[in-house]
Amino acid sequence: MPAAQPPASPESTVPTCTEPASSAPEAAHTTPEAVGATRAKGRPRSAAADRAILAATREALAELGWGGLTMGHVASRAGVAKTTLYRRWPSKNELVVDAVATLFDDLVMPDLGSLRADIEAVVAQFADLLARPETQAALLALFAEGIRDRQLHRRIREAIVDPQKRLVRQGRSAAQARGELEADTDAESAREEVDIIFDTIAGTVEHRVLVSGEPITPEWTRRFTDLLLGPLATC
Amino acid sequence: MPAAQPPASPESTVPTCTEPASSAPEAAHTTPEAVGATRAKGRPRSAAADRAILAATREALAELGWGGLTMGHVASRAGVAKTTLYRRWPSKNELVVDAVATLFDDLVMPDLGSLRADIEAVVAQFADLLARPETQAALLALFAEGIRDRQLHRRIREAIVDPQKRLVRQGRSAAQARGELEADTDAESAREEVDIIFDTIAGTVEHRVLVSGEPITPEWTRRFTDLLLGPLATC
């Protein structure tokens, strides 16, 4: 892992681990760095190159898949030297995590006034996200690599999985405020319930789309929400 | 796919697609071919080599993961020339499917007298299977490759996914016979319900183990079964 960055550069400007590249969403597209924050001394890294590289990674991932994605290809597609890639990301894994993590930023918990409506809305959002080719190619490949690489596994959880659990907590809190769900008895039990609901929603939708290969229709979403709501749907 | 087998050999003896390698489970381990079926003219292919290759593939997969798995490594670990691999399997994908598919043969529907017990037993079996390193490394990698390779995707469904849906159908039928579930109204609706239950069980357990990275405890299985049974668990 300590492979790139030949000189002892400060890690703060590198999007590799500490600061995800999506933190400064849209600056000036033509002017590379209008980020007026702390600046180092020499020539700053081109933010446009960052954006071009991440976009090229997503495109190449959708076209060629994980196995077909080569660093050289990404570099030439982004109009960037291959060495520039390695100066910023130590390996393909890290690059793809950063390229993909931003895709999940759009998920929001809408608070539509009922638990059923909230669940169906989130499932629909997640289904739309999983319908995109770059998400399909990236997500399972990332998960597969994360099985072996514990550090990558941790990064995936921090950048992709954990932020989504927030949605479950928000939806639960809203439903509890409306009186649709009972208040939590203890924190540990609540945490476990959030985990189980999250794994069920994410796992089921992913399996339906990515493994079974069948689409998420409104009818399917309705039936799945019936299953999730359980007693609340009928009693 | 039409890459190996330089001469026009009959496909019946090749484990590549038509006949999975697990059809003749244990012959004589020393004598290569005791399969007294139809034999070609020349020197028969060593069944011991088949077994050694598939075993070496599973071992290497657990150690090195999909990306680290090289055909040369598998060959040397199996005590076989690299060319022998390519004479039998056209690519890494096909080899791994054959090596992994047999792992799922052990899953059975127990029929323990109640729907709850049946579900918990199947979840426990699936959890045990997913706890094995070779399953972890192989399953997600196969799914990931299947996203791009439609033919591989079809093979995965035929060899791994569809046989497991049988378990859901069996459990549903048993529960209907006991009166725990209503009889099906129409076949289409029943098929959709089998699909949704299957995706929920498989997807959730896989997501819990492989993505969230947390174990399947009896307590978790109980709570998840509560969720699945829904109204039946309380009313």
Place this chain on the structure above:
DNA sequence: GTTCTTTCGCTACGAGTCGTAGCGTAACTG
């Protein structure tokens, strides 16, 4: 036994990718 057919292990090959190093140049700071 002899002959025929097919598979076996081995070696070598061109093509492609990986990640790194070195160079001269561009960009920005003090």
Place this chain on the structure above:
DNA sequence: CAGTTACGCTACGACTCGTAGCGAAAGAAC
């Protein structure tokens, strides 16, 4: 201005891929 850092470019050794050619081994047919 000098100092510092990032950039594009080229080249490199190491590795894997999938194939081809060879002589030898193992059964089948006679």
